[in-house]
Amino acid sequence: MASQRGEGETTATPLEPADRERARAIPxxxxxxxxxxxxxxxxxxxxxxxxxxxxxxxxxxxxxxxxxxxxxxxxxxxxxxxxxxxxxxxxxxxxxxLGLTRNHSVAVVGIGNLGHALANYGGFPGRGFPVTALFDVDADLIGVPVGGIPVNHIDEITAVCLEREVSIGVIATPPPAAQSVCDRLVSAGVQCILNFAPVVLQVPDNVEVRKVDLAVEMQILSFHVARRADEAASVSVGNNGLGVDGMVIRP
Amino acid sequence: MASQRGEGETTATPLEPADRERARAIPxxxxxxxxxxxxxxxxxxxxxxxxxxxxxxxxxxxxxxxxxxxxxxxxxxxxxxxxxxxxxxxxxxxxxxLGLTRNHSVAVVGIGNLGHALANYGGFPGRGFPVTALFDVDADLIGVPVGGIPVNHIDEITAVCLEREVSIGVIATPPPAAQSVCDRLVSAGVQCILNFAPVVLQVPDNVEVRKVDLAVEMQILSFHVARRADEAASVSVGNNGLGVDGMVIRP
DNA sequence: CGGTGTGAATACTTTCACAGCT
DNA sequence: AGCTGTGAAAGTATTCACACCG
The missing domain is CATH 1.10.10.10 (Winged helix-like DNA-binding domain superfamily/Winged helix DNA-binding domain)
Incomplete structure (x- = not known):
């Protein structure tokens, strides 16, 4: 997410009656x-x-x-x-x-195991998100169709993305390549990125990044396993509400 | 997340909390x-x-x-x-x-494109999460090793999970199978589930579910594309801080 | 009735800003 | 002199509870 929220927001217009249709700022x-x-x-x-x-x-x-x-x-x-x-x-x-009345053309970068899986979802989840471009660096993959789309070399990102009006870029590369791929997508005009690489991407404010981070998800689950174990231990010894280090753990 | 928070909680004790349950509870x-x-x-x-x-x-x-x-x-x-x-x-x-000092044995259910990709991550992201069991219904897959682990039939979930002390179950099945797989994992004692299927799982309170939902992620991005388009339109006509519907748009 | 729509109350997160330690 | 640690303030999100209406 283009991090920084309100920077110079001058208390965004307090009231002022509606002009167009309804009212909201959806959380x-x-x-x-x-x-x-x-x-x-x-x-x-x-x-x-x-x-x-x-x-x-x-x-x-x-x-x-x-x-x-x-x-x-x-x-x-x-x-x-x-x-x-x-x-x-x-x-x-x-x-x-949600803006699902228009189509959002998707490009997948990095055609490894995950990229393959993503490309094969075909017209992405729920339709409305057709995958129209695939990219990789591996010469053996270039031109090979995956899920019906031939893989392009990553150097062609800019040209292909502009030509196919890609609006969402999906990064499924190894971590070291992610930032550079991201930069290339951004300079090709892509403003929305879904990042599967375990890397914190740096992007300009006008670009929206969502990340899917397996390691983080697993670690959150791990935290809950640990919390539960502490809880169980405390209870069996007579719970005083304190966990490791005297920290109070949520019920 | 074991969904339902306060169900029968009678106006969650307003003040009494006294001492213990305070200090540190990590958000x-x-x-x-x-x-x-x-x-x-x-x-x-x-x-x-x-x-x-x-x-x-x-x-x-x-x-x-x-x-x-x-x-x-x-x-x-x-x-x-x-x-x-x-x-x-x-x-x-x-x-x-985060409880990363112990190992968390992982089982992947559903060895399709995504399941393959997950199994091949090998000892999952960042280590500490060894994949020790794979399951599917497809007879052609049973016994075939994927990422070094042979696939078991889904009917063996309970026995295998107990035996290998699986603590995290990963669901990568088609949507219709997800709830049933989830139920089986739960009855095998698995208390943490990472769900890739686009389905809302119903689980008991003691089970922790995290979901990774491609469709939702794409749609959130789509929303932002739409928001941006509205913004641009408003601005070009003279932005008054209101978007379509007279809705105030976040900066 | 029964269920929506919503202000008001509550709970949670983030940010500020500065005291306090090294 | 500089950077952490943290109360207190500000900002968001969730829940309550009830007026309102078909």
Whole structure:
């Protein structure tokens, strides 16, 4: 994420009546959940379900009902009091807000094990994200089609990305190459990057980076294993609420 | 995350908390960043760097210095005022807190493209996470070694997980199979799950789930593309701080 | 009724800013 | 003189609880 949030924000216009349509500033966390609701709703639509209550939908999405309603309120009021939400209506509004009405062309850089797997997802998760370019440095791979797309040499990134109007770059290279690949994507005009390399990318403020970091995920799980072990130990010896180093561990 | 937090919690004890449950309970967000600091520090150690300031380390980790210091303060005070931190010391304390001093045996379920990629990471990211079991339903795969480990049939999950003391289960199956695989892992005693399937898993409270959701990540990026487009449009027509719908857009 | 929409209350995170140690 | 450690302030996010309405 282009780190620095508010730098010179002069207390962003306090009130001032609406000009165009509705009102919001959707919290990042809510955006992530909207994507989940969308998937659940799509599944329901496929099952022929036409209406849901916040309770049902929230259950299926693994959040609580109040949060769900609050999240939905950020995009407008499309429910019916006493009844619930129309599935189709909600789907289309969430799609609109998430920008899923346009297509987002995706380039995958680094066609190793992971890159292969990503390329083979074909038109990426849920459609709307067609993979249109693949890049690698390995001469043996150049020209070989993976998931239907021929691999280009990484030196062609700029030309190919511009030509195919790539809007999202996926980095699946080994760590040492990641920053340089990122720089090249950025200079090719790509403003959104999904990074699988275990590296902290430095990018200009106008570029959005999301990272998927296996090591971090595993380590968070490890932390919870450890927490649990401490807890168990404390309890069996007579829990005093303190863990290692006298730190109080969350319940 | 074992979803439901407070369900029947009767207005969560307002004040009584008295002493014990306070002081240090490491925020989830901080745990994730500690894992990042650890990686950066390990890299520094490999380069022969022996000391860092919060400023240097925070730069490399992509956060600001105050946040870094606060995060480190959760695990104790291991810096030297006026000087900075000893890299080795910090590494070992973070490892201890994250529970990386023990090994966490990992099982991967679903040996498709992604499962292959995961299995071939070999002793998972950063070591300490040896993959010791692989599972699939496909008869053609059973017994075939992937990344050095032979694939077992999914029906053997319970026996194999118990025997190999698997503590982390990784789900890389198609969506429809995910919940059932999850249930089996849980009944085999696995309490930590990393889920790559685009499905919201239902688990008991004592099980920790982390999800890696490609579709969600892409859609978040899509949202930002859309936000940016709106912004650009507003600006070119004379930005009044409001976006589409009169919504205030974050800077 | 029953369920949405939402202000107000609560909880959590991040940032500030400076005292305190080396 | 410089950098850590940390209370306190500011900023976000989540939850409560109830007015409101179909």
């Amino acid at each position: 990042e966390a809510a955006v992530a959940r909207l994507a989940v609701y969308l998937r659940v709703l799509s599944g329901m639509a496929d099952q022929g379900v036409t209406a849901v209550s916040s309770e049902e939908l929230s259950q299926a999405a693994g959040v609580n009902a109040a949060k769900l309603r609050k999240d939905l309120s950020y995009i407008g009021s499309y429910g019916t009091r006493g009844v619930g939400y129309d599935v189709e209506v909600l789907v289309s509004h969430i799609e609109r807000i | 989830e967000a901080a745990v994730a960043r500690l894992a990042v600091y650890l990686r950066v520090l390990s890299g520094m150690a490999d380069q022969g760097v022996t000391a860092v300031s919060s400023e240097e380390l925070s730069q490399a980790a992509g956060v600001n210095a105050a946040k870094l210091r606060k995060d480190l303060s959760y695990i104790g005070s291991y810096g030297t005022r006026g000087v900075g931190y000893d890299v080795e010391v910090l590494v070992s304390h973070i490892e201890r807190i």
